[in-house]
Amino acid sequence: MSESKRVIIIGAGVTGLSLAQGLKREGIPFAIYEKNESRQTRRNWTFAVHWGIDALQELLPEGTFAALPNTQVDPHHPGLPSWYQVPLLNGATGDLIKILDSEKLYRLSRDKLRGLLLTDLDDNVHWGKELTGITYSDDGATAAVSFADGSQDTGSVVIGCDGTHSAVRKLLVGPEQTKLTQVGDLATAMCFTQHTREHALFLRSEPHAHPLYQVALHPAGLTGFLCVHDATDKDHPETWTFFHYISYHATEGQENWSKKKLIQHSKSLAKDFCEPWKSVYEWMHDDEPNVWHTKMMHWDPSLAGHEWSNHDGRVTLAGDAAHPMSFQRGQGCNNALQDAVEVFRGLKNWYAGEAGRKEVVEAYETEMKDRGGREVRLSAETTLALHSPGKGMGSGLVKQGVQPSQKS
Template identity: 40%
Template sequence: MGEYLSVMEDRNLPVVSGASATVLIIGAVGDLGTTGLALAQGFRKAGIRCTIFEKHESLHAQPRDWNMGLHWGATALQGVLDCESWDKIQTVHVDPSAPVADHDVLKFINSMTGEPMSEIHTSKFYRLRRSKLRSLLEHELDIRYKKVLKNISMSGDGRTATVHFEDGSSYAGQFVIAADGARSTARQLLLGKNKGAVRRLPYAATFVHAKFTAEQALYLRSFHPLYIAGIHPSGFFSFFGMHEAEDPDRPETWTFFFYISWKYSLEEQDSTAGWSNKQRLDQVKSFAKDFCDPWKSAFEWISDDHQVWYMGLTDFDPGSKGHYWNNHGGRVTLAGDAAHAMTYQRGQGLNHSVTDAAKLVNAVTDAVSGLSSQATSISAYEDEMIARAGGEVRLSTINTEMLHDWERVLASPVLTSGMKHKHK
């Protein structure tokens, strides 16, 4: 088996034990937790049979939750959903009671002084909870849980691909699409462990979800009803926003989502890899002492044993040398973070992921209907995706570097280009 994709008929591989489907999707919970589900909904809408394989035991097996910005990618997500599902998109919003405005403003402030720095005007900006979006997208899908990918093999006749799992099961299909997250197993099978690994970056962040007293919650939300971003002269970037406001009349039940990110060398990341939750919290609380509100008070008000979530930043650029995988005649490809892991300060990940889904549904539909060959359709998808999302990976990483360097911050794409999708 080895670390590379097996591109041959291998009599030592297990006999295919599952019923075949046209499309086999690897990953429902990986990365943003939406790419595989959005793909499957698009195929369901198109009448193309597909099955999702997920390594976790359920969609909600991981306790952490995100919220994500959907803006220019909204059209793509709407395109893969049926009308009934899209009509429920407001219920997935962090504040379902507040209709998404036709125009919105993302404010950037100096997070040390509180002085305004920039306002980015956007068209409809959906702030969606990942867990609720997953719940919206999972209905009527064939999802097989506890399926840990082991290998992918190709039939000798060039017609099918077979996915093999750690539990000994295997399934054959005409298309295999891996959407198994930034640390994609499928990508490492295609490219090898070294070339298929994410690139570690010298930046890190610590995230918090927290509730407050009614008085505190109203004060914190007074800075912006949904989200605000801060840039600190000492090289910190920060975000503060609403995560869950199901009951607008009970501020004590609201959950806020906030983080601080900073430059953190790989040596420092490695030396603190074993830190406890308290050490992570103490570290970020010490940073916040030099911040203005809402960050300063929010970090002061959470208890000293509050749960936090730390992560080092990474990326994967599909356009980099050595990163172009063999799709074996269009039988296997990547989507979402598996194809293009990017930093999040520019807020582009979800938009590119759902765009991948929409374009892949079209590509597979064209191939299945005979409008183009399978190899041509999937290669065309990959060429467009690598140009679009690979460019975004690079731009987002540059933006992350700028936002943590006060001397360069005013030249940052997030201040000059805003939330627009741009690539050459």
Template identity: 40%
Template sequence: MAKQVKPYVILIIGAGSTGLALAAGFQKNGIKALVFEKDASLTEKSRDWNMGLHWGAAVLRGLLPDTAWERLQSVQVDPNVPTKVLDSMYFLNSQTGERIGAAEIDNFYRLKRSKLRALLAENLGIRFEKKLAAIEYSADRTTVTAKFEDGSSETGTMIVGADGARSVTRNLIVGLDSSASCRIPYAATFAQASFTQEQAIQLRSFHALYLAGIHPDGYFSFFGMQDATDAEKPETWIFFFYISFGSTLEEQDKMAQWSNAEKLRLVKQKARQYADPWKSAYEWLPDDHPVWYMGFTDWDPGAEGHHWDNHGGLVTLAGDAAHTMTYQRGQGLNHSITDASKIVKAVKSVISREKSQEEAIKIYEEEMICRAGNEVRMSTQNTAMLHNWEQVLQSPLMRRGLKKD
């Protein structure tokens, strides 16, 4: 039997959805976990988005107390629309508006990220303004210390880096040369906006929650709800939509320097070649409406040079920090929640003395690297195919929808 280390304290770096779900899972199982977040609060950054939870729903339920799971409906982009046992996401030829396909989805929760984080964070006692600077390991391989930029430190039994696609934890354990996300020659311009009552009703008539569009010119697009809390006031609804397109790294570097008005102008030009709802939504945006632009990246934990030393199970990665993937196939949150569940299971096996910490974390990492690494590669392939009209019908999204591979 493996020797149990007491007290058992998990240090979680990052208060995103992964880190908070992980902490909630530990709390549910009576295991002490401390969450460290570099920002001053969960709401410090104004940018918000939404995420799809489907095959990972049962996994998340296992991490949450029943009282929190029962309120999951309240954190959906529209809490007034019950989650269907079976729903469909429609794919349109976004130039003509013709439907070219549909993906059936079981129990598809469309969650507003800020609301999900607030739900997961309840009673966790997050430590804010803690930016990781270094990691130190004890000589006897029983403890690990997180050192922060403010000069403070915390020692625990394990560190889990759940600090996102630009993970500092990943930088520290993989090395700067290999830890940087791989840039992909695709980019997107995102918008969130409210409209007049009449306009909002018209835009939502295409689908209550989400719609995907594929353009023959090599563009992919999404249109859906971000917040429809007040069902009786369409003018308060917030829509979330984007157009993505092929863009070389040189073009991305140039566009990153553009003004907001220039980025909006370009995407409005593309939207003129679209059918509704995209055409009208972009046309109705004022020329000074804020948008954000982002080049696509990935990071495959199974790629050559991406292996890390976990120092006998003292440090590991989860979520986007472990497997940054493109988002058109909607798999990121589901894999991240699965990571959290498997880490909780691993730690429980250590505390119960069924496994050593080194063995338990090795098992977690081997499974995660295979499962999520495969999805990173599939999602990147999917992104390329969705931007190629000749190949789009063979893309994983069109063939498999949002189902787990």
């Protein structure tokens, strides 16, 4: 009977919560387990959502989806076509290289989006649950999850939506095979800064500027990025937060540098950049606390050695748990949302008795590994090209923009 069918979601991030909203709408029983103690997060990310918007619309109730604009980094986004056209600049001269067109382009706050996705899910989310194991019944019917606090739960299918360093992936693939690999030797210092009213307005009003994004390719093999991280209070630009980085070829031991040394290194790179990078780093405090070192990392689910058993459709992976990728093409969240909607469609058919569980999970994994693996590779190729002098114009970002990768 369909009433006995139950889904366990590991991870209360965007992927897991989006999937949960779809399941709730269809009346499919589910429970969500999240290792963090509450919805509060250590760091609030933002991300580009473009073609993934369609998946969100399919998963969310109409009223919840209608509130999506409130989760933007700038909730006063006018929805004009010009906001979907991001200028790509020459990082040395500031000259316009090309416009990165997109039919839709939103910059969403992860914390705000998670808050929206948690609507009406309070009774379904269990916080402070660190996954330690998954066992499978001998009759092929269920999977049982166990947690560090000694608690357990049993369901018909477990969906690992627990992010880049997924515990589910580690259990399925193995501790060595699940490790991320670095894309070349590339890294960056992620910086979050606030500025005076005058400076904040300047950062969004330069020639070729975009209200949300600034992207530049430097001929020295560097990539500059600056975007609005939070502009909720439109009347007080001094409260706006900006996110920016200049990515580079890292030296050995750089991950152990102090924040101050990372800032000094980024400032030295910015001196040879056009605006707004030259100014945003000049205005940045030398002791800014909201800075950290990040390597460009990825994991391809389609590679030999990265296979896993779904135990007759009782367990699978989605989102960053399945295909963490480098971020220069802005595809991570969009592919994660596509995973959520593909899983949802399959589980909907399974719950209705129109298809078997193993059938829908295997069909999902075949599509996801092909699409996700292809994007992991294209994103890596893009990241490497953007940091190779003379090759940036041939990169996936320049040639395809933010459109989804296509089968060759």
